[in-house]
Amino acid sequence: MMSGKTIVITGASDGIGAAAAKILKEKGHDVIIVGRNPEKTEKVAASLSAPFHTVDYADLQSVVRLAKELSAYPKIDVLANNAGGAGNKRTITVDGFERTFQINVLGGFLLTRLLADKLCDSGATVIQTSSIASNLYGAGLDVNDLQNEKSYSPFTAYGRAKLCDILFTRGLDKRYRSKGINAVAFEPGVVRTNFAAESTPFVRFCYRSPIKHLFTISPERSAARLVRLAEGEAGKDFLAGEVYSGRKPMKLKFRDENGEAADILWNSCVEMTDKYV
Numbered sequence: 700m701m702s703g704k705t706i707v708i709t710g711a712s713d714g715i716g717a718a719a720a721k722i723l724k725e726k727g728h729d730v731i732i733v734g735r736n737p738e739k740t741e742k743v744a745a746s747l748s749a750p751f752h753t754v755d756y757a758d759l760q761s762v763v764r765l766a767k768e769l770s771a772y773p774k775i776d777v778l779a780n781n782a783g784g785a786g787n788k789r790t791i792t793v794d795g796f797e798r799t800f801q802i803n804v805l806g807g808f809l810l811t812r813l814l815a816d817k818l819c820d821s822g823a824t825v826i827q828t829s830s831i832a833s834n835l836y837g838a839g840l841d842v843n844d845l846q847n848e849k850s851y852s853p854f855t856a857y858g859r860a861k862l863c864d865i866l867f868t869r870g871l872d873k874r875y876r877s878k879g880i881n882a883v884a885f886e887p888g889v890v891r892t893n894f895a896a897e898s899t900p901f902v903r904f905c906y907r908s909p910i911k912h913l914f915t916i917s918p919e920r921s922a923a924r925l926v927r928l929a930e931g932e933a934g935k936d937f938l939a940g941e942v943y944s945g946r947k948p949m950k951l952k953f954r955d956e957n958g959e960a961a962d963i964l965w966n967s968c969v970e971m972t973d974k975y976v
């Protein structure tokens with residue numbers, strides 16, 4: 700195997716991120732664990748003898764702190780923006796943004812923005828964990844209503860945010876491929892994790908009921924998708940700017956042939972995060 704990579708995984712205190720961290724560590728990479736809950740994060744990191752950091756994407760100042768901490772590493776070969784989840788009602792964060800959008804899109808956007816120089820210097824792969832919900836509930840995205848003011852449901856807010864993760868990947872590819880960053884997104888399947896903990900009662904029930912085994916895959920199986928991209932080479936193992944479902948690019952219902960929506964999303968995220976940079 701080639702020498703180990705330095706791999707930062709957010710949302711690594713549980714679920715897909717924790718499973719991916721374990722696999723990557725076992726394969727000889729230097730994994731850096733990022734989680735929200737300090738106890739859970741420390742426990743996962745200790746089990747892997749890996750360093751850890753905490754962040755709450757619902758508070759962008761904590762992303763600024765995290766970026767400062769991560770800047771101390773000599774290089775970052777892979778940044779997996781994996782933290783995220785679904786909510787159950789429209790709430791506004793301390794930063795003034797709709798929470799589902801902030802947690803799934805803006806937090807990772809700001810972290811990537813703050814680390815951009817290091818990621819370019821390292822020739823990094825930046826991975827977004829998206830979702831099939833981007834097609835199931837997100838296709839009606841209005842990029843001029845990213846705060847879901849005109850219409851909100853927990854499902855559409857989540858699906859649209861996960862679609863924004865894909866548009867963010869396209870935007871990152873467009874602006875940073877020539878500077879050394881390989882951006883790629885993937886959908887992890889429907890996975891038996893804690894994902895539904897903050898979602899609606901029905902979704903919580905589905906993810907916790909005995910029938911979950913009928914429609915979900917294990918975190919380890921899902922994590923293999925993230926691992927493939929983290930270890931892979933752009934142009935050989937995946938195409939930069941793409942979103943993958945398994946090994947194949949995922950077809951999007953949302954059409955943005957000329958990249959206009961991706962540009963609006965990018966510019967809006969820049970504007971929303973300007974004061975934290």
Ligand SMILES: NC(=O)c1ccc[n+]([C@@H]2O[C@H](COP(=O)([O-])OP(=O)(O)OC[C@H]3O[C@@H](n4cnc5c(N)ncnc54)[C@H](OP(=O)(O)O)[C@@H]3O)[C@@H](O)[C@H]2O)c1
Nearest residue numbers: 710712713714715735736755756782783830890892893894
């Ligand atoms: N499970 C699925 O079926 C599924 C399907 C499609 C996409 N996804 C996506 O996969 C990713 C990982 O989810 P998972 O299924 O592994 O769920 P999970 O087991 O609940 O793990 C979510 C991770 O994200 C972290 N996180 C949640 N809210 C956060 C916040 N406000 N700030 C910082 N970190 C936060 C959690 O930290 P703590 O545990 O420390 O609080 C945890 O480490 C998410 O982006 C999710 O949207 C999941």
